[in-house]
Amino acid sequence: MSWFQKLMPSRIRTEGGKSRKVPDGLWTKCKACEAVLYRPELERALMVCPKCDHHMALTGRARLAAFLDEDGRIELGQNLRPTDPLRFRDTKRYRDRLIAAQKSTGETDAMVVMRGALMELPLTACAFDFKFMGGSMGSVVGERFMVGVNSALEHRQPLVCFASSGGARMQEGLFSLMQMAKTSAGLAKMAEAGLPFVSVLTHPTTGGVSASLGMLGDINVAEPNALIGFAGPRVIEQTVREQLPEGFQRSEFLLEKGAIDLIVDRRELRAKLHQLLSLLMGGRGDGRLREGPVESIDAAVEESPADGVD
Amino acid sequence: MTSNHLDFEQPIVELEAKLAELRNVGTSQELNLDEEIQRLEAKCAERIESVFSGLTDWQVSQMARHPERPYTLDYIPRVFDRFQELHGDRMFADDHAIVGGLAAIDGRACMVIGHQKGRDTKEKIHRNFGMPRPEGYRKAKRLMEMANRFGLPIFTFIDTPGAYPGVGAEERGQSEAIARNLLVMARLRVPIICTVIGEGGSGGALAIGVGDRTNMLQYSIYSVISPEGCASILYKSADKAEIAAGALGLTAEKLKAQGLIDSVIREPLGGAHRNPDEMAQRLKELLVSQLETLDRMTDSERLEARYDRLMQLGALERE
Numbered sequence: 001m002s003w004f005q006k007l008m009p010s011r012i013r014t015e016g017g018k019s020r021k022v023p024d025g026l027w028t029k030c031k032a033c034e035a036v037l038y039r040p041e042l043e044r045a046l047m048v049c050p051k052c053d054h055h056m057a058l059t060g061r062a063r064l065a066a067f068l069d070e071d072g073r074i075e076l077g078q079n080l081r082p083t084d085p086l087r088f089r090d091t092k093r094y095r096d097r098l099i100a101a102q103k104s105t106g107e108t109d110a111m112v113v114m115r116g117a118l119m120e121l122p123l124t125a126c127a128f129d130f131k132f133m134g135g136s137m138g139s140v141v142g143e144r145f146m147v148g149v150n151s152a153l154e155h156r157q158p159l160v161c162f163a164s165s166g167g168a169r170m171q172e173g174l175f176s177l178m179q180m181a182k183t184s185a186g187l188a189k190m191a192e193a194g195l196p197f198v199s200v201l202t203h204p205t206t207g208g209v210s211a212s213l214g215m216l217g218d219i220n221v222a223e224p225n226a227l228i229g230f231a232g233p234r235v236i237e238q239t240v241r242e243q244l245p246e247g248f249q250r251s252e253f254l255l256e257k258g259a260i261d262l263i264v265d266r267r268e269l270r271a272k273l274h275q276l277l278s279l280l281m282g283g284r285g286d287g288r289l290r291e292g293p294v295e296s297i298d299a300a301v302e303e304s305p306a307d308g309v310d
Numbered sequence: 311m312t313s314n315h316l317d318f319e320q321p322i323v324e325l326e327a328k329l330a331e332l333r334n335v336g337t338s339q340e341l342n343l344d345e346e347i348q349r350l351e352a353k354c355a356e357r358i359e360s361v362f363s364g365l366t367d368w369q370v371s372q373m374a375r376h377p378e379r380p381y382t383l384d385y386i387p388r389v390f391d392r393f394q395e396l397h398g399d400r401m402f403a404d405d406h407a408i409v410g411g412l413a414a415i416d417g418r419a420c421m422v423i424g425h426q427k428g429r430d431t432k433e434k435i436h437r438n439f440g441m442p443r444p445e446g447y448r449k450a451k452r453l454m455e456m457a458n459r460f461g462l463p464i465f466t467f468i469d470t471p472g473a474y475p476g477v478g479a480e481e482r483g484q485s486e487a488i489a490r491n492l493l494v495m496a497r498l499r500v501p502i503i504c505t506v507i508g509e510g511g512s513g514g515a516l517a518i519g520v521g522d523r524t525n526m527l528q529y530s531i532y533s534v535i536s537p538e539g540c541a542s543i544l545y546k547s548a549d550k551a552e553i554a555a556g557a558l559g560l561t562a563e564k565l566k567a568q569g570l571i572d573s574v575i576r577e578p579l580g581g582a583h584r585n586p587d588e589m590a591q592r593l594k595e596l597l598v599s600q601l602e603t604l605d606r607m608t609d610s611e612r613l614e615a616r617y618d619r620l621m622q623l624g625a626l627e628r629e
Contacts, residue, residue, distance in 0.1 A: 085568065085625035086559045090544035139624035146621065168512075168534045170544060173559045174570050177512060177534040178623035181520045184492035185620045192497070208534075210485040211473075211513045216493055230484035230513075231475030239475050249480060259483050 030054055046266050055203065055223050055266055059105065060112040060129035063162050067270060068116035068125060076113045076124070077147035082140045086173050094171040101132045109140035110165070113148040115155070119274045121281070124151040127162040128209070135165035137209050138172040142179030145213060149186035158196040158277045163214045166232075167207020180212035187216045196280040198273060201228045201251070201260065219276055220260040221269075222251035228260075314377045318361055318369055322580065325354045358580045365529070367564075368555040371537055373529035374508050375471075378583035380590075381440075382409055382424030382467040385507065388590030389597065390415050390422055390465075398449060402482060405446030407438045407470070408518070410453045415465070416598045421457035423450050423518055424467030427508070440509075441474035444487035447517050451491050454498060463501040463601055466518040471536060473514030488517040495520035496620060499613060501604035503597055505575075506530045506562075507582075522616050523600050524570075526562035527589070528577040532570075533560035570623070573600075 028037050032054035042049070046066050047056040058066070064073070088094040102108060110132035115124045126148040128135040145161070152159040168176040190197050199217030201210075203226035211230050214220075222228060229249035237244060247253050254260045264272045282289050315323050329350045332343050365373070373379070386393050390413035398404040410423035425442065428434035450466075457464050473484055495502060495518075502521030510519070510532030526532060535543075537555035542548045559565065562574040575592055578585035604612060 079629045081627040081629055083625050083627050086557065088557055090540075090554075090557065091546070139626045143624050143626055170535050170540055170558075172625065173534055174532055174565055174568070175623065175625050177516055178570065178620075180489075180513060180516060181492050181496070182620045182623050184489060185496035185520070185617055188493045188497045189617070191493075208513055211488040211517075212492055213489070215483070215486040215489040228485075229480050230473060230488070231480065235475045236477065236480065240477055244477070248477070257481050257483070259486060 060127035063127040073116035077144040088171040111141040130164040136169035138169035163205040165209035183213040368552040399445040407442040408446035425470040443479040444482040447487040468506040469508035472511035499609040531560040
C-alpha cells in the first residue's frame with residue numbers, strides 16, 4: 001500500500017486486492033495533457049504529472065505527509081469541531097454540508113496542522129484541504145491556524161502554511177470574516193518574535209485566505225500555474241466586462257507583478273523550503289550554519305536540488 | 311425626493327409630501343390648518359415608527375445603502391474639527407474611495423480614515439462606488455502608521471460594498487494590501503475605534519476594521535459577502551438576496567447578540583439620513599467615551615486586550 005493510500009481513511013479506501021485483480025483508480029488521466037498515468041507512480045511523484053508537470057490537487061493530510069519528515073509528527077488542534085452559529089441554510093443546511101464533507105474527506109474541517117521536522121529542521125506546518133468545502137476558512141480553520149502559530153511561538157520554530165482555498169466560509173457569516181483578522185494578528189506575533197512564516201500558495205487560493213495569511217509570508221512561494229488572487233476571475237470578468245488575458249492571476253503572473261518570491265515545483269519543495277528556512281533561522285546562535293541533512297525521500301525526482309542545500 | 315427613497319419608505323414620503331403641501335397652503339393663504347398639520351405630523355411619525363420597527367434584514371441592507379445615507383465626509387465635519395485630508399499612498403496613486411487625514415475630536419488630535427462613496431453619478435465614478443483599490447488600503451496604512459508614530463488615536467469609518475475586483479487591483483496586489491493592514495492594525499500601539507456607518511462589505515471593510523472597538527450604526531450591515539453575492543453562489547440565483555440577507559446575520563443587532571461587535575448606535579427615527587446632525591452627535595458621544603476608556607489603559611494593556619479579543623473570535627466546539 002502506498003503512503004498516499006495509507007493516509008486515506010479506511011471508509012474511502014479501495015480494498016481492491018481481495019475481490020478484483022485490477023482495482024478502480026489504478027489509472028488516472030491528467031486533466032492538463034490527458035496522459036493516462038499509473039496511479040502508484042503518480043503518487044510517488046506527489047501527484048505531479050510526469051508528462052506535463054501539471055500539479056494535481058493534494059489533500060491537506062497528504063500534503064503534510066509528503067512535506068514533513070516521517071518521524072516525530074504530531075497532529076495539533078484535532079479536538080476542534082465546527083458548529084453552526086447562524087443555523088445557516090441555503091439549498092442545504094450547513095450542518096448537513098459539514099457532515100457530508102466530513103464523510104467524504106475523513107477530516108473534521110478544512111485544515112490539518114502538525115508539528116514535526118523538515119529534513120531535521122523542527123517546524124510547524126498547516127495545510128488547507130480544498131476538498132473540504134472548497135478549503136473555506138471558518139472558525140475551526142482560523143483556530144487551527146492559531147494552534148499552529150502558538151506551537152511555532154512556543155517552540156520557537158518557523159511556520160509553513162500550504163494554502164488552497166476559495167476564501168472565507170460564507171455559512172459562518174461574520175465569524176468567518178473575522179478569521180482573517182485573527183490569523184493575521186497571529187502572524188504579527190510571529191514577526192515580533194522573529195520567527196519566519198513561509199506561505200506556500202497552491203491551486204487555487206483566492207478571497208479571504210489570499211487576503212490574509214496567504215499573502216503574509218516573510219516569503220511567499222507558489223506552485224506552478226496556481227490560480228491566486230483576491231477576486232475570482234468570474235467576478236472580475238463580470239465587473240470589467242471583458243475577457244481576462246491568458247495566465248491572469250496564475251503563479252507566473254504573480255511573480256511578474258511582484259506578489260510572490262518564487263515558484264517551486266512540488267517535487268522540489270522540501271529541499272527549497274529547507275534551504276530558505278535554514279537560512280532564515282541562520283541568524284540565531286553564533287550565526288554559523290550547520291551542515292544540512294541531505295534530502296532522501298524524493299529520489300524519484302531526477303533533478304533534485306537537494307545537494308545544493310545548506 | 312423622486313427616486314431617492316426605498317419602496318418601504320413610500321408611504322412615509324407620500325405623507326410628508328402632503329404635509330409640505332398643507333404647510334405651503336397654510337402660509338400662503340393664512341388659513342388655519344394647524345390642527346390638520348399637527349394631525350398629519352403625528353400620523354407621519356406613527357407611520358415611520360411602524361415601518362421602522364419591523365424592518366427585515368433585507369430592508370436594513372437597503373437602508374445601509376440608502377442613496378441619501380450620510381457618508382464619511384458627511385460625518386467628519388460634524389464629529390471632528392480641524393480636519394485636513396491627506397492624500398496618496400506614496401507608491402502609486404491617491405485612491406478616492408478611501409479618505410483620511412488629521413483632525414481633532416473633543417480637543418484631542420487624531421487620525422480619521424474612512425471609505426467614501428459618491429452621491430451623484432459623477433462623484434460615484436470618482437469614488438469608484440466606495441470600492442478601494444490596493445493604493446487606498448496602502449494610503450490608510452500609511453496614515454495609520456503615521457498616527458502610531460505621533461501617538462494619535464485612530465478612528466475609522468466603514469462604508470464599502472467591498473474591495474474593487476478589477477484587473478489593475480489584482481496586478482497591484484489587492485490581497486496583500488488588505489492582508490497587510492490586518493497585520494499592521496493588530497499591533498499599532500494607539501487606540502483604534504472602528505465604526506460601520508453603512509455597508510461593511512467583507513475583506514474590503516475589514517481592511518480598515520481591526521481595532522479596540524467595533525461599532526455599528528443601527529441600520530448598517532457587516533458581512534462576509536453581500537446578500538447578492540451569497541445568493542448567486544449558494545442559492546444559485548441573485549434573486550434570492552432577500553433570503554440570503556436573513557441567513558447571513560448581517561445586521562448590527564444580530565452581530566451584537568453574537569458578540570462580534572461592541573456597540574450599536576441608535577439611528578434617528580427613520581434612519582441617519584433623516585437627521586444627520588443628530589446621528590453625528592450620537593456617534594461623537596460614543597467615540598469620545600470609548601476613547602476615554604481606552605486612554606485609561608497603557609499601550610501594552612490595550613494591545614494585549616486587542617489581541618485577546620481577536621483570538622476569541624470564532625464559533626467552535628472542543629472535544
